[in-house]
Each structure stands twice: as structure tokens, then as C-alpha cells.
Amino acid sequence: MTDGASTPGWLLAGAEDAPPLLCSGKRRRGGAIEKTVGGLARLIREALVSEEIAARRGLLQRLDARVKLIGMLGLLIATGLVRHIPVLLGLYALTLVLAAASRIGLGWFAKRVWFFIPLFSGVIVAPAMFSFITPGEVVLPLGHWFGHEVGLTRQGLTSAALIVCRVASSISLVLLLTLTTSWSRLLASLRTLFVPRLLVLVLGMAYRYLFVLLDSVTEMVTARRARTVAAKRSRRGERAIASFSGGALFGKAHALSEEVHQAMLARGFSGELRMSEWPRIRAIDVISVLTCLALAILVVGGDRALGL
Amino acid sequence: MRSGSESLLIGEGLSYAYLERFPALEKVSLEVSRGERLALLGANGCGKSTLLKILAGLIFPDHGSYRAFGEEVSAERLEDEQFSAAFRTRVGFVFQNTDAQVFSPTVREEIAFGPLQLGLAPAEIEGRVAEVTQMLEIGDLIERAPYQLSAGQKKRVAIASVLVMSPELLLFDEPTAGLDPRSRGWLLELIDELGRAGKTIVFATHELAELEWIADRCLVLSEDHRPLAEGAPAELLADRELLLRANLIHEHAHRHGAVLHSHPHERGHHGRAG
Numbered sequence: 001m002t003d004g005a006s007t008p009g010w011l012l013a014g015a016e017d018a019p020p021l022l023c024s025g026k027r028r029r030g031g032a033i034e035k036t037v038g039g040l041a042r043l044i045r046e047a048l049v050s051e052e053i054a055a056r057r058g059l060l061q062r063l064d065a066r067v068k069l070i071g072m073l074g075l076l077i078a079t080g081l082v083r084h085i086p087v088l089l090g091l092y093a094l095t096l097v098l099a100a101a102s103r104i105g106l107g108w109f110a111k112r113v114w115f116f117i118p119l120f121s122g123v124i125v126a127p128a129m130f131s132f133i134t135p136g137e138v139v140l141p142l143g144h145w146f147g148h149e150v151g152l153t154r155q156g157l158t159s160a161a162l163i164v165c166r167v168a169s170s171i172s173l174v175l176l177l178t179l180t181t182s183w184s185r186l187l188a189s190l191r192t193l194f195v196p197r198l199l200v201l202v203l204g205m206a207y208r209y210l211f212v213l214l215d216s217v218t219e220m221v222t223a224r225r226a227r228t229v230a231a232k233r234s235r236r237g238e239r240a241i242a243s244f245s246g247g248a249l250f251g252k253a254h255a256l257s258e259e260v261h262q263a264m265l266a267r268g269f270s271g272e273l274r275m276s277e278w279p280r281i282r283a284i285d286v287i288s289v290l291t292c293l294a295l296a297i298l299v300v301g302g303d304r305a306l307g308l
Numbered sequence: 309m310r311s312g313s314e315s316l317l318i319g320e321g322l323s324y325a326y327l328e329r330f331p332a333l334e335k336v337s338l339e340v341s342r343g344e345r346l347a348l349l350g351a352n353g354c355g356k357s358t359l360l361k362i363l364a365g366l367i368f369p370d371h372g373s374y375r376a377f378g379e380e381v382s383a384e385r386l387e388d389e390q391f392s393a394a395f396r397t398r399v400g401f402v403f404q405n406t407d408a409q410v411f412s413p414t415v416r417e418e419i420a421f422g423p424l425q426l427g428l429a430p431a432e433i434e435g436r437v438a439e440v441t442q443m444l445e446i447g448d449l450i451e452r453a454p455y456q457l458s459a460g461q462k463k464r465v466a467i468a469s470v471l472v473m474s475p476e477l478l479l480f481d482e483p484t485a486g487l488d489p490r491s492r493g494w495l496l497e498l499i500d501e502l503g504r505a506g507k508t509i510v511f512a513t514h515e516l517a518e519l520e521w522i523a524d525r526c527l528v529l530s531e532d533h534r535p536l537a538e539g540a541p542a543e544l545l546a547d548r549e550l551l552l553r554a555n556l557i558h559e560h561a562h563r564h565g566a567v568l569h570s571h572p573h574e575r576g577h578h579g580r581a582g
Contacts, residue, residue, distance in 0.1 A: 044455075051453065184413030184453070204413040211455035212407050259408035262366045267473065268396040268425035270389065276420055277430050 037221045040214050047211075053179045058102030060180035065189035066278070067285040071292030072177045078296035079169045082303045085158070088165035091299060095172035102180050109179075113171050121167045128163075129156040183207055188275075197273050209256070216252055220245050316342045316477060316508050317363060321372035324358050328370070332358040334533045335372070340510060342476075345503045347519055347541070348512040350529035351555035356512035357404065359529075360479045363510060364401040376477070397426055400475030404482040404512075406462040410454045415446065415465050418454070422473040440472045444498075460491035467498070478502060480511035484518075496522055514556060516545060528554050 054061060060068060075091070082088050099109045127133050129152045132145075136155035143150050178186065187204050191197060224241060317340040324333040333355040340346050348356045361367045362374060365381050374381045377398060379391075386392045403409040412418035419440060423433045441447045444464045454462060463483075470478070483499065484492045499522045503509050513519075519526065519541040526544050530536040530553070537550050544550060551557040 048456070051456070055451070182414070182451070182453075184417065187413065205411055208411060208413055208454060256405075256408055259403065259405060260411050262361070263401075263403055263409040263411060264421075265366060266364055266396065266399070266401040267422035267469065268393060269421075270392055270425070274424045274427065276417070276424060276433070 037218055040218055044211065044214060047183075050179055051182060053102075053104060054182045056103045058104070058180065060098060060102040060176060062284070063288050064279070064281060064285045065181045065185040066192045067281070067289045068177055068181055069186070069189045069192065071289050072173050074293045074296040075299075076170055076173050078299045079166060079173065081300050082166070083162070084303050084306050085161055085165055087299060087303045087306070088162070088169055091169045092165065092172060094295075095169060095176055098176055099172075102176065104176075104179060109172075109175065112175060113168055116171050117164060117167055120171070121163050125160040125163050129153070129160045131156065134159060188278075191275075197275055201273055201275075205260070209253075209260075212256070213249065213253060216249060217245075220248065314342045315339050316344075316377060317510075318375045319359075319362070319369075319372065320374075322359065322362055322369045322374065323371040324355075324362065324367065324369050326358075331533055333362070333369070336527075336529070336533075336535050337372075338527055338535075340477075340508060342508055343503075343506050345499075345509045345522060345524045346511075347523035347526045348510065348529065349514065349516075349519075349526050349544070349554065349556060350512075350536075351514060351531055354529040354531055354554075355533040356529060357481050360401070360481050360510065360512055363477075364399055364479050365395055366401070393426055396422075397473060398476045399479065400470035400473060400477070401479045402463075402466055402470050402481065402483060404485055406459070406466045407454075409466040409469070410457075410462055413453060414450075415441075415452050415454070415457075416450045418465055419469045419472050422469060426473065436472050440468045444468045444471075459486055460488060463487060463491065463495065467495075471502075475507075477508045477510070480509070482512055482514075484513070484515060516551075516556060519545065528556075531555055 079088065079091055082091070096106060096109070100106055131138055131148075131150055131153045134153055134156035136153035138149050138151040139154050139157065141149055141151040181189070184204060187200055187207070190200055190203075224245075317338070319336065319338045322333055322336045322338075323331070325331045336355070336359060338346075338359075348359060350356050358367070362369055363376070365376075365386050368374075368383045376395070379385070381395065386395065410418050412421055416437060419437045420433050423436060428436075437450075438447075441450055444467060446461065446464050446468060449457065449461060449465070454465070457465065480499065483495055487495065496518050499509060499511070503522065509522075511522075523541050525539065526541055527538050528536040528544060528550065536554055537544060537547070548557070552559070
């Protein structure tokens with residue numbers, strides 16, 4: 001120690017006063033913050049998996065991002081317009097074939113799709129199956145209510161199945177696009193849909209810095225956990241820590257944004273953004289986008305031919 | 309000084325305060341010759357990074373004047389499109405925080421960003437990106453996202469993104485901070501090589517160990533943000549009192565048997581300065 005600074009006596013004392021290093025049997029559950037950290041780590045892992053799939057040598061990975069975006073949009077619109085379950089099942093089967101051709105594990109792919117189904121359609125689908133929402137022929141009676149038979153109706157089940165099939169096909173199409181295209185190319189392809197260049201740049205940077213801030217959050221939470229000693233938790237204390245951490249993170253993000261702007265200026269950015277030119281569209285890209293659009297028209301036309 | 313005495317940068321009485329309240333630089337003057345390698349030495353918070361940002365035309369002094377390549381550099385002049393493009397082409401700045409500098413979604417886009425903004429032809433950009441990635445041995449990282457890179461790899465990408473513009477003047481802020489020994493050695497060799505190739509280099513550091521290798525001259529800043537001394541590395545490193553005053557070394561006390569004695573100590577070279 002310099003300048004006559006002396007070490008306090010309690011710092012030099014041993015660990016005699018510390019609690020014994022033994023198990024008491026009383027366990028503490030992981031709080032919301034720990035779960036958040038787990039969630040953040042999962043998010044980074046997911047992003048890494050997606051980038052790894054996008055780098056594989058599969059059918060969709062070989063296609064230009066713009067082609068995939070337009071083709072998938074065409075098929076998505078067609079999926080939204082189809083009104084027959086067999087046609088939707090056909091579309092879903094097509095996404096499975098494309099996934100297999102793009103070297104995506106079918107089990108893994110299907111699991112990811114069906115994980116989202118209850119989330120997106122559960123709330124809408126569940127009540128629609130009952131006779132009090134969709135009247136019709138009751139196929140599974142559940143009881144009587146004021147003299148009326150209550151249960152699941154054929155019409156209700158059909159419309160629920162229709163929605164589930166539509167959502168499954170749509171999510172599969174979107175997943176195929178996002179899994180087989182690196183995020184940077186996907187963002188850049190938005191320019192073909194007339195999204196302004198500056199917005200594309202901002203979206204790209206937001207995605208890039210999401211990981212930097214995720215790292216900061218993880219470090220902050222881990223540092224807090226490393227210093228958490230008390231057995232009892234105070235809600236007020238937790239709220240205070242959450243708000244301090246939020247404030248600190250906001251300050252960090254602000255300082256970082258200023259430095260990023262300076263880094264852009266230092267390399268010639270003057271407010272008007274210049275972006276790299278696109279690679280040339282190949283014959284296979286043209287054939288692919290035309291096939292997708294023709295298929296979309298065929299699917300909608302065929303569906304109409306089947307009647308209502 | 310390595311080559312002719314032509315002054316590339318002239319800063320006179322530069323002062324800067326953050327938020328107009330917290331002084332970061334007080335009346336600092338400096339002159340850098342073409343081809344020279346100048347080290348800005350000083351403890352944490354002495355104003356080295358602020359001075360580098362002024363030299364890069366990213367912030368502007370509250371007092372004093374700054375001329376680069378024979379022209380006055382000011383906020384107004386940098387608003388001029390031609391002046392701004394000409395200045396940015398000539399000056400490359402490698403930030404200490406690589407996360408701030410590497411902002412593009414992929415390494416390729418990061419390196420191409422500068423040349424694109426300066427309006428170079430696509431074929432030339434492609435060629436330069438390929439050559440600079442080969443030179444810095446990062447060809448295999450070209451399609452990677454920055455979050456998939458280590459600190460050393462990110463530093464290489466940041467340097468590539470600056471070198472690709474072939475600047476005459478290179479500014480490095482704490483270039484070796486946080487790097488492992490191998491990356492550190494590689495970077496010091498690169499700075500030496502760039503200096504020998506005729507580039508003018510100004511870098512901020514508080515590491516004394518490699519100073520004689522990569523600097524021709526040093527400017528020492530005090531903890532109250534003022535110039536403290538200027539001279540050749542060997543000359544300054546021999547001045548123990550100066551290094552202690554600048555907080556670049558500290559009195560290190562330890563025991564030899566029953567005898568307690570103290571001597572100056574600096575990072576990397578135990579007792580060298582004393």
C-alpha cells in the first residue's frame with residue numbers, strides 16, 4: 001500500500017466469523033432474474049444454430065436471399081387464402097420436403113413449428129371448437145346448458161383444424177426462410193421490398209448490438225448473483241436493483257451509440273449511406289422465384305376449384 | 309523522427325472539457341511529422357483518447373487550433389463533402405473499444421463500409437477487402453458475425469476496416485489493451501511494419517514495455533490533462549521522477565529477507581525504469 005494507506009483490521013482477519021460451509025437442506029429457488037439469464041443464453045445459442053444452418057450446403061441456402069423472400073411471401077399469401085385442409089396439408093408437406101432438401105433435421109424443424117402453434121392459435125382455436133361459439137352438429141357432447149346440448153361441433157373442429165394447418169404451414173415457411181438465410185442477407189434483402197437503406201442499416205446494427213447488450217446484462221446479473229449472500233429476499237431491494245441495472249444499461253447503450261456514431265464518421269459516413277451492390281441474379285434464382293409464384297397461383301386456383 | 313521534417317499535424321493550445329464541465333485536455337500543443345511514430349503516454353483519464361479524437365476530427369477543441377495536412381480542421385470544414393471525404397480517406401482511427409468500431413452484421417460488410425462511403429468502385433472494394441483480409445489473416449472469418457469473434461479477432465477486423473482505406477495517418481487508442489500475448493505481439497509487429505512502410509502513426513498507451521520498439525517520440529500527459537514532457541522513448545524511460553509524476557510507474561515495496569525496500573515498478577518490466 002502506498003501513501004500511508006493502511007488495510008483495516010477486519011480485512012486482515014480470517015474467515016472465523018463466516019457461516020459454516022455446510023448444507024442446511026433449505027433450498028432457494030432460482031428467481032426471475034436467473035431465468036432471464038438462462039433465456040438470454042438460449043437466445044444466443046439459437047442465433048448460433050440459425051447461422052450454422054444458413055451456412056450448410058442445402059437447396060434453399062444456395063438461392064439468393066431476395067428470391068427466397070419474394071418466393072416465400074408469395075407462398076405465404078397463398079397459404080392465407082387457402083380454405084381446404086387437404087391443400088394446406090399439401091403445403092405443409094412441401095415445407096417438410098424443402099426442409100429436408102435444405103439439410104434441416106425434420107424432427108427438430110417440426111418441433112420448432114409445433115411449439116409455436118399453441119402460442120399463436122391456441123387462444124383463437126380453443127373456444128371456436130365449442131357449440132356456443134360455432135353452432136352445428138355436436139360430435140363430442142360435454143353436457144347440457146339451459147336445455148341445449150353443449151360440446152365440440154364438427155364445424156368448430158373443422159375451422160380449428162383449418163386455422164392450425166394454416167398457422168403450421170405459415171410458420172414453417174417463415175422458419176425455412178429465416179433458417180436458411182443469414183440474418184445480414186435477410187435484412188439486406190428487405191431493400192428489394194423498398195425498405196429504406198438507412199432503416200436496413202439500423203435494423204442490422206440493432207441486431208448486432210443486441211448481443212453486446214445481452215453480454216452486459218448477463219455480466220451484471222452474474223455479478224449481482226456472485227455478491228448475493230442474504231437468505232431472505234427483499235422485493236423492494238430487488239426492484240431497486242432492477243431499476244439501477246436498467247439505468248446503468250441505458251447509460252452504457254447511450255455511450256456505446258455515441259462511439260459507434262464516431263466510428264462511422266471516422267470511416268467516411270456523412271449521413272448518406274452507401275451500401276454494397278447485390279450479386280447478380282442467376283438463372284436458378286429466376287427459375288426458383290417463378291416456380292414459387294406459379295405454385296402459389298396454382299395452390300389458390302386449385303383451392304378455389306374445390307369449392308367452398 | 310523517421311523521415312523529412314514536414315509537419316503533418318499541428319495542434320496548438322488544445323483544450324477540451326466534456327459537457328463543458330469536466331476538463332479532459334488543458335492547453336496541449338503537439339506537432340507530428342510525416343512518417344513519424346508518436347506515442348501519447350499518460351495514466352488513465354489523462355486525456356489521451358480525447359486528444360486522439362480531436363486529431364481524428366471526431367470532436368473539436370473548445371480552445372486552440374488544429375491543422376492537418378496543411379489545412380485547418382474544424383466542425384464547419386468537415387461539413388464540406390469534399391473536405392470531409394479527403395480528410396477521412398487520409399486519417400484512420402482504431403478505437404480502443406472494438407465493439408463500438410465493428411458495427412456491421414458481418415466481417416465482410418464491416419471492412420467494405422469505409423471504401424463504400426468514400427465511393428470506390430465495387431471491383432476495387434472487392435479487391436481491397438480480399439487483400440487486407442489476407443494480409444491480416446482473417447480470410448476465414450469473412451462471413452462471420454462480430455459476436456462470433458474473439459477479442460483478438462475483433463481487433464484484427466477493426467484494423468482491417470481502417471487499413472482498407474489506406475490512410476496516411478493511423479491513430480490507435482490503447483491498441484494492445486485486453487489482448488493476449490500472441491495477439492499483442494502480432495499487433496506491435498504490424499504497427500512497426502506500417503511505420504516502416506511510411507505511415508504516420510499516433511497511438512495512446514500507458515504500457516512502457518514496447519515503447520522503444522514502436523515509437524520514435526513520446527508526449528507525456530499529466531493527470532491534470534496538461535503536457536508534462538516530450539522526447540525520445542529511451543530518454544523518457546530513464547527519467548524515473550517524470551514517470552512517477554505521470555503515474556506511469558509506482559513505488560513498489562517488497563522484502564528481501566528482513567529488509568524492506570522500495571523501487572519503481574512498471575508493467576511488463578520489473579524495475580527496468582529504475
